[in-house]
Amino acid sequence: xxxxxxxxxxxxxxxxxxxxxxxxxxxxxxxxxxxxxxxxxxxxxxxxxxxxxxxxxxxxxxxxxxxxxxxxxxxxxxxxxxxxxxxxxxxxxxxxxxxxxxxxxxxxxx
Amino acid sequence: xxxxxxxxxxxxxxxxxxxxxxxxxxxxxxxxxxxxxxxxxxxxxxxxxxxxxxxxxxxxxxxxxxxxxxxxxxxxxxxxxxxxxxxxxxxxxxxxxxxxxxxxxxxxxxxxxxxxxxxxxx
Numbered sequence: 441x442x443x444x445x446x447x448x449x450x451x452x453x454x455x456x457x458x459x460x461x462x463x464x465x466x467x468x469x470x471x472x473x474x475x476x477x478x479x480x481x482x483x484x485x486x487x488x489x490x491x492x493x494x495x496x497x498x499x500x501x502x503x504x505x506x507x508x509x510x511x512x513x514x515x516x517x518x519x520x521x522x523x524x525x526x527x528x529x530x531x532x533x534x535x536x537x538x539x540x541x542x543x544x545x546x547x548x549x550x
Numbered sequence: 551x552x553x554x555x556x557x558x559x560x561x562x563x564x565x566x567x568x569x570x571x572x573x574x575x576x577x578x579x580x581x582x583x584x585x586x587x588x589x590x591x592x593x594x595x596x597x598x599x600x601x602x603x604x605x606x607x608x609x610x611x612x613x614x615x616x617x618x619x620x621x622x623x624x625x626x627x628x629x630x631x632x633x634x635x636x637x638x639x640x641x642x643x644x645x646x647x648x649x650x651x652x653x654x655x656x657x658x659x660x661x662x663x664x665x666x667x668x669x670x671x672x
Contacts, residue, residue, distance in 0.1 A: 442594065472656065473652070473654075473656035473657075473658075475658035475659070477595070477659070479595075483664075484645055484661075484662040484663065484664055484665055485595065485645075485659075485662050486660070486661065486662065487650075487658055487659060487660040487661075490650070490652065490656070490658040490660075491652050491653065491656050491658070494652075496660065526594075528594065528595050530595075530597075530658070530659070532657060536612075537609055538597060538609060538610075538611055538612075539585070539597040539600065539657075540597065541587075541594060541595040541596065541597060542594075543594055544594040544595070
């Protein structure tokens with residue numbers, strides 16, 4: 441099972457904001473940068489956020505990332521129907537010598 | 551355009567073997583570490599293995615250690631995953647993923663291939 445814990449689902453109306461938490465420990469989130477991945481229905485995942493809060497080119501600023509201690513958060517503002525997807529956090533775990541993903545969160549636009 | 555194209559997936563019986571390949575193009579393959587990540591049907595992402603640029607550092611998830619072997623050929627811009635002693639729980643889509651390195655050794659995965667399905671069933 442994953443060592444990073446996310447809520448199974450979050451939902452909000454179009455235009456609203458959602459936040460997704462990712463809880464870990466001192467050997468993973470507390471020790472390394474966090475990245476976030478979006479997986480739309482069908483296609484492969486793609487990176488949304490890297491190094492806790494940086495966005496690759498092409499990712500709108502509606503997506504933001506933050507980290508505090510052993511927890512990280514992904515925020516999505518101005519929610520759109522196209523944002524309906526599964527979202528995963530990820531980071532390297534120093535104790536496991538392994539990359540670990542979060543349990544995943546399904547975002548639903550009401 | 552950066553592209554990663556996996557191949558080699560299919561149906562295999564428990565205890566059998568399969569070799570996955572990933573053809574890379576559009577970037578200098580020999581400058582990037584690479585990874586395999588899998589996703590069982592209806593489940594989340596699971597990192598499987600990673601290999602450094604010159605194959606010096608190799609890591610495996612505990613779930614595949616001793617059964618899977620990752621390798622790369624920088625001359626052919628290819629990544630492979632040899633999977634032995636396959637189990638039903640290895641059934642998944644396997645993604646070939648490029649490793650990106652940032653400040654202070656941070657890393658993230660970008661881009662991902664389209665994936666190849668491995669089904670382990672009798």
